[in-house]
Amino acid sequence: MRLRSLLFVPGDRPERFAKAAASGADALILDLEDSVVAERKGFARGAIVEWLADGPDTPCFVRMNPLATTAIAEDLAAIAQSRPAGLVLPKADGAAAIRSLVARVAQAGAACPPILPIATETPAALFQLGSYGEVAAHLAGLTWGAEDLPAAIGAASAREADGGYTAPFAMVRSLALFAAHAAGVSAIETVYPDIADVEGLAAYVARGRRDGFTGMLAIHPAQIESINTGFTPSAADVAAAQAIVDAFAAHPAAGALKLDGRMIDRPHLEQARRLLARAR
Secondary structure, three states, X not given: OOOOEEEEEEOOOHHHHHHHHOOOOOEEEEEOOOOOOHHXXXXXXXXXXXXXXXXXXXXXXXXXXXXXXOHHHHHHHHHHHHOOOEEEEOOOOOHHHHHHHHHHHHHOOOXXXXXXXXXXXXOHHHHHHHHHHHHHHHEOOEEOOOOHHXXXXXXOOOEOOOOOEOHHHHHHHHHHHHHHXXXXXXXXXXXXXXXXXXXHHHHHHHHHHHHOOOEEEEOOHHHHHHHHHHOOOOHHHHHHHHHHHHHHHHOOOOOEEEEOXXXXXXXXXXXXXXXXXXXX
């Protein structure tokens, strides 16, 4: 499953589902958590079940309520057997949380689909980031959040005036990025909240791809084109990567080579292979 773009849609707004699916997003995240007030969660569950029953072409994840809440039992009772493409687990705190969700889905009588944990929403969760490799077979990827954690620690904001992250949250972003790669799963960048800032979004996507993220969460259909473009290797990128692979194929015993006037070595080869795999 390609996951360049994952678009959040409130679960209690079924009139938006078809428009979201037509946005070009690689996957939808039908939300039962933050965007749905308690009084509307039952309606949202029903709307999601009905949508999934129609077999939508776009893969649909469902963001559950956190494991520590009573709402998760109702979520699973309604959703588990509807065969969503994946589950998004908010306030995840490492491998133990993934194992718990897999077990709870089994208790609901279904096989657990791939899970995308939001892995940085509590202070304690940061100290479990290294454990996700233990449950990598159950993961669709790993993502992080920059909203709940500041509230949890009493920070005024996670962002500077120019939109960049403050030092503590830049560190959190980096830890989540490395945790995903350590587990061998997709590293999904968090949302860009300013829907109207087209240039800012493009720069944010470019930074994410530069730093090693492979996809991104979105909050509006208007963001999808920029995200998909930014996380799709260009023809020039593919050609450059293929040239590196071809150079080492022609000299399999070489540890380093000169290509187009610059030195390349085995890390460049691995990077090129990764890019070509994403392009495919």
